[in-house]
Amino acid sequence: MTDETTGPGRTPADPPPAHPRSADATADATAGIPAWEQRFRAPRIGLPEWAEHAPDHSLFVSNATGTFELYAWDRATGTQRQATDRPHGTTDGTLSPDGQWIWWFSDTDGDEFGIWMRQPFTGGPDEPAAPGLDPSYPGGLAINRDGTAVIGRSTDEDGSTLHVVRPGQPPVEIYRHRESAGVGDLSHDGALIAIEHTEHGDAMHSAIRVVRTDGSTVAELDDTHGGSEELGLSVMGFAPVDGDSRLLVGHQRRGRWEPMIWDPLTGVQTALEIDLPGDVGADWYPDGSALLIEHEYQARSELWRYDLTTADGTGSALSRVDTPAGTVSGATARPDGTVEFLWSSAAQPPEVRSTNGTVVLDPPGMKAPGSVPVTDVWVDGPGGRIHALIQQPPGPGPFPTLFDVHGGPTWHDSDAFASSPAAWVDHGFAVVRVNYRGSTGYGRAWTDALKHRVGLIELEDIAAVRAWAVSSGLADPEQLVLAGGSWGGYLTLLGLGTQPDAWALGLAAVPVADYVTAYHDEMEALKAMDRTLLGGTPEEVPERFEASSPLTYVDAVQAPVYISAGVNDPRCPIRQVENYVQRLEGRDHPHEVYRYDAGHGSLVVEERIKQVRLELDFARRHLDAGGRLTTGEEQEEKKKATTE
Known part of the structure; x- marks a missing residue:
C-alpha cells in the first residue's frame, strides 16, 4: 500500500501564501469530496530545510x-516560490550552505536514474550542477560554502563512485568500489569527507572512512569485524564549526542505535550516556554546543537536547524538548535555539511546529480530516514479542480486516498520520500494521533476525498477529486482506502463496514477485542488499532465492490478487511482475493488474487517489458477498448514529 510522502492536476502557478482559507471557502472546497479523498488532496508541507549560512533561505x-x-x-x-515543476514530481533537493542555489535531482519518469541540477534560489533557469558526470542513481550529496560539492553515484557498470566537483572545474573521482557506498558528510571547513561503505560485503551494516578531498584516507571506523555479530555505523554529521573535526556517528554497540562522537584526526571516541529506551538518533545544534536527540520507542518518537558543555556522563545534560505524543518525522534546531519539527499522530494530520509554540507553515486550502487513533497490541511470536498497531471503525467487531504490511524491510510503522489506512477505516475495515522481525526501532537483534529465510520470517510474525486478531474478535476470519507496497507488496504475494488458506484477498503494490528476475533487473544497491539478506547471488544460493520467491508458490494462491506496478520502477522492476502475472493468467486465476507510468510509487495526488480507489473497488467486488462492506459515506452515517 503506497501512501503520501513529504520530503513523496498539475499547474505551473506558484502556490498561494501559506495561510488558512476562511471556513466558508474551505467548506466549499470540500463539498461532495469523501473524507478519505480529502486526506490525500489536502495540501501538505514537509519540514523546511534552511541554509547554514543564510538561515532565512529555506526549501x-x-x-x-x-x-x-x-x-x-x-x-x-515571506515569499514562497515553486522551484520545480515536473509531471512526475520532485522531492529530492537541498540548498547550498550560502543559500544561493537549490540543488535537485532530475530523473526520468520516476526511474531514479539521472543527474543533479541547480537553479538560483530567487529563480532562474536550471542548469546541470556537475557538468561532466553521466546519469546515475544518487549516492549522497554534500556541499561546502565555497561551492565545492561531493557527489555520490552508483551504476550497474561502475558500482559506487564519489566525485569532488569544484566550481568551474571538471569532476574528480576520489572513490570507487563494487559494493554500496555513499557520501556521509563534508566537514564544515571542507577538508574532510565521511564515506559510509560496505566494502566488507554486508549491505545492512556500514563502516565509515574519512578521507581528504583528494581521496587519501585519514581514518577508518569499522564495527563489522567480519563475524556473525556484525554491527553497523552511520554518519550523522560533522560538527558545524570551522576547525572542529568531530564527527557524530550512530553505532549499535549496545544492541540499539545511539550516537557517539568520533574525532578522526585524533582517534578519540566519546560515548554519550543517554539513558533512554529504544533507538536514539542525533543532530548538531548550529553552534556545536549541544545535540538534538531524536528518540524512537515502541512506534512513538520524541525530542531531547543533550548539552555537550555540561555533560558529565550521568545524564544530567539531557533535557526534554516538548512535543505532543505521536511521531516526529524530522526535526531541526534553528540558530535562535528553537526547534522546528514535523509532527503527526494516526488521528491528527501532520504539522510543521516550532518549540516557540507556533505552526511554522500552514498550507493553503482544505484541511485533512482526522482519523481514528491507534491502539497497541503485543503478541507472542516465534521470535519474541511482536508489536502491532490497530485502527478500527466504530461499533462491535468482528470487522473485515486489512493487514497493511510496511515496506523496507528495515523500517517500521508508527503512530503517524497515513491517508491510506484511514481510507480503509472509513470503509468499515479494521487495519492492522505489524512491526515484524526485520523492522527497526526494537533493537539490533530484532532487525538483524531477517536473514536467509527472507520473507518467511516476517510472515511467521504476521501469522501470529493474525491469529490474535481473529481470536480477540477484532477480525472476521472470512474477510482478511493481506496488503502492502514495495517489501510489503512482496510479503503480500509470498503470503498468498505460503498461507493460501489464511487470506481472502491480496493487494500488492510495486512488489517483488519473482525474486531471481528482480535481482538481475534491480538497481545495484538493492542487489547488494539481497546478497546480504540471502547470503549470495541467485547462482550461489539458488535454494534460498527459490524458497523466498513468490513465484515459487504462485500455483498455490487461492485468493483473488490485485497488483499495481510502476513501469519505470528500478527497485521492483516491471519484468519480474509480468512473470508472476503470466503465471496467474496461465491458471485463469482471478486477478487484476494496474500498470502506471511512474517509478516506485507516485508523487501525483490524483494518481494515488486512483490507486486506492481501485483497491477499494477490488475489495468490494470480491468480499461483499455478505453485504458487510460500506462506502466511506455510509461509514460516516454509522459513526454519527453511534455517537448520537
Missing part, C-alpha cells in the same frame, strides 16, 4: 499543486 516539499514539488521560501520576506 520544503509540498503537494500544493497536486504533485509533490520543491518550494523556495524566503523567511525574511
Whole structure:
C-alpha cells in the first residue's frame, strides 16, 4: 500500500501564501469530496530545510499543486516560490550552505536514474550542477560554502563512485568500489569527507572512512569485524564549526542505535550516556554546543537536547524538548535555539511546529480530516514479542480486516498520520500494521533476525498477529486482506502463496514477485542488499532465492490478487511482475493488474487517489458477498448514529 510522502492536476502557478482559507471557502472546497479523498488532496508541507549560512533561505516539499514539488521560501520576506515543476514530481533537493542555489535531482519518469541540477534560489533557469558526470542513481550529496560539492553515484557498470566537483572545474573521482557506498558528510571547513561503505560485503551494516578531498584516507571506523555479530555505523554529521573535526556517528554497540562522537584526526571516541529506551538518533545544534536527540520507542518518537558543555556522563545534560505524543518525522534546531519539527499522530494530520509554540507553515486550502487513533497490541511470536498497531471503525467487531504490511524491510510503522489506512477505516475495515522481525526501532537483534529465510520470517510474525486478531474478535476470519507496497507488496504475494488458506484477498503494490528476475533487473544497491539478506547471488544460493520467491508458490494462491506496478520502477522492476502475472493468467486465476507510468510509487495526488480507489473497488467486488462492506459515506452515517 503506497501512501503520501513529504520530503513523496498539475499547474505551473506558484502556490498561494501559506495561510488558512476562511471556513466558508474551505467548506466549499470540500463539498461532495469523501473524507478519505480529502486526506490525500489536502495540501501538505514537509519540514523546511534552511541554509547554514543564510538561515532565512529555506526549501520544503509540498503537494500544493497536486504533485509533490520543491518550494523556495524566503523567511525574511515571506515569499514562497515553486522551484520545480515536473509531471512526475520532485522531492529530492537541498540548498547550498550560502543559500544561493537549490540543488535537485532530475530523473526520468520516476526511474531514479539521472543527474543533479541547480537553479538560483530567487529563480532562474536550471542548469546541470556537475557538468561532466553521466546519469546515475544518487549516492549522497554534500556541499561546502565555497561551492565545492561531493557527489555520490552508483551504476550497474561502475558500482559506487564519489566525485569532488569544484566550481568551474571538471569532476574528480576520489572513490570507487563494487559494493554500496555513499557520501556521509563534508566537514564544515571542507577538508574532510565521511564515506559510509560496505566494502566488507554486508549491505545492512556500514563502516565509515574519512578521507581528504583528494581521496587519501585519514581514518577508518569499522564495527563489522567480519563475524556473525556484525554491527553497523552511520554518519550523522560533522560538527558545524570551522576547525572542529568531530564527527557524530550512530553505532549499535549496545544492541540499539545511539550516537557517539568520533574525532578522526585524533582517534578519540566519546560515548554519550543517554539513558533512554529504544533507538536514539542525533543532530548538531548550529553552534556545536549541544545535540538534538531524536528518540524512537515502541512506534512513538520524541525530542531531547543533550548539552555537550555540561555533560558529565550521568545524564544530567539531557533535557526534554516538548512535543505532543505521536511521531516526529524530522526535526531541526534553528540558530535562535528553537526547534522546528514535523509532527503527526494516526488521528491528527501532520504539522510543521516550532518549540516557540507556533505552526511554522500552514498550507493553503482544505484541511485533512482526522482519523481514528491507534491502539497497541503485543503478541507472542516465534521470535519474541511482536508489536502491532490497530485502527478500527466504530461499533462491535468482528470487522473485515486489512493487514497493511510496511515496506523496507528495515523500517517500521508508527503512530503517524497515513491517508491510506484511514481510507480503509472509513470503509468499515479494521487495519492492522505489524512491526515484524526485520523492522527497526526494537533493537539490533530484532532487525538483524531477517536473514536467509527472507520473507518467511516476517510472515511467521504476521501469522501470529493474525491469529490474535481473529481470536480477540477484532477480525472476521472470512474477510482478511493481506496488503502492502514495495517489501510489503512482496510479503503480500509470498503470503498468498505460503498461507493460501489464511487470506481472502491480496493487494500488492510495486512488489517483488519473482525474486531471481528482480535481482538481475534491480538497481545495484538493492542487489547488494539481497546478497546480504540471502547470503549470495541467485547462482550461489539458488535454494534460498527459490524458497523466498513468490513465484515459487504462485500455483498455490487461492485468493483473488490485485497488483499495481510502476513501469519505470528500478527497485521492483516491471519484468519480474509480468512473470508472476503470466503465471496467474496461465491458471485463469482471478486477478487484476494496474500498470502506471511512474517509478516506485507516485508523487501525483490524483494518481494515488486512483490507486486506492481501485483497491477499494477490488475489495468490494470480491468480499461483499455478505453485504458487510460500506462506502466511506455510509461509514460516516454509522459513526454519527453511534455517537448520537
